[in-house]
Amino acid sequence: MSGYEMNGTIAEHDEEGYLKDIGQWNADLANLIAKNENIDMTADHWEVVNFLRDYYEEYQIAPAVRILVKEMTKKFGKEKGDQKALYALFPYGPAKQACKIAGLPKPTGCV
Amino acid sequence: MPTLHTVNKSPYERSSLRSCLDHLAEGDSVLMMEDAVVGARRGGKFVEVLKAARPSCTVSVLAPDLAARGMKADDLAEGIALVDYGGFVDLAVANARVCAWL
């Protein structure tokens, strides 16, 4: 079994790096997961990650990318709710990679 | 264009046949398959329910499923048709959509 090791505790993840227990997530762990993904977390990254966590808390799913774009636009405006800008932040896919950093399961429909 | 409704659970165990019959439109067809075939046997308690639903609808039973449960064409209640797999395909083609009652 593999996991992210932090301060002597191990947070288990699946073979793709998604946390097994979303309850173990915290900001430090998010930074660690991001580092594994070669991402330096900036305020813009956090905006997306926090948005995903709020969405998950409310609806129990991670949104599909086009929904993420639509909802980010509604909440933060056109520059933030932009597919290209989101891919610039998360090159392997905003939903897929940002969800991993947010400690959420892989979005429904992603393979 | 009418709908082909398929039912595959025994009406003695589940309510899906009942639900199906409650949602028929004029000219629809019903195909009883798998365990649902047991509801088409003459003398059984669902024969009347089927008859009541039938005026404008046709009710068929899938022959291989009937045979597999030890019944023959003679065992079917009056007015219920017997179709083979080819007949199933014909029904699907003759209707605009298939609605399964699971």
Added chain:
Amino acid sequence: MTGQSKRKKFLYINRRAPHGTIYALESLEVVLIGAAFEQDVSLAFIDDGVYQLMAGQDTSGIGVKNFSKTYRALGDYEVRKLYVERESLAERGLTVEDLMPISFEDEEDDYAEKPSILVADRSEMVRLIAEQDVVLSF
């Protein structure tokens, strides 16, 4: 077919209570994934399927995810017609007041919040089925 293919009418029929079998969750996942194809989607809740929309579901004691909250996200996915059968509610001693409020924002109408749940008589359900291109049952 040439050019842009026509939007088809899809109806998902849900007839099972939510947590005892996988049907309800599977249906919801298919609806969410299918939403990417931008078809004209309706959901029907018949028989025990009406229980999928019950307000106040608490699954913490049975160790499964409470996916009832996810129905409220359907509006974002442009799934905005959730037909609940009046007779199925009544037979179970339920009214629409027992269900979760589910709404969507109508972009065409200044983002007004509108209800997604539509209570339909059995006869309306029959008509609904008859106007579909594809019916998927769960």
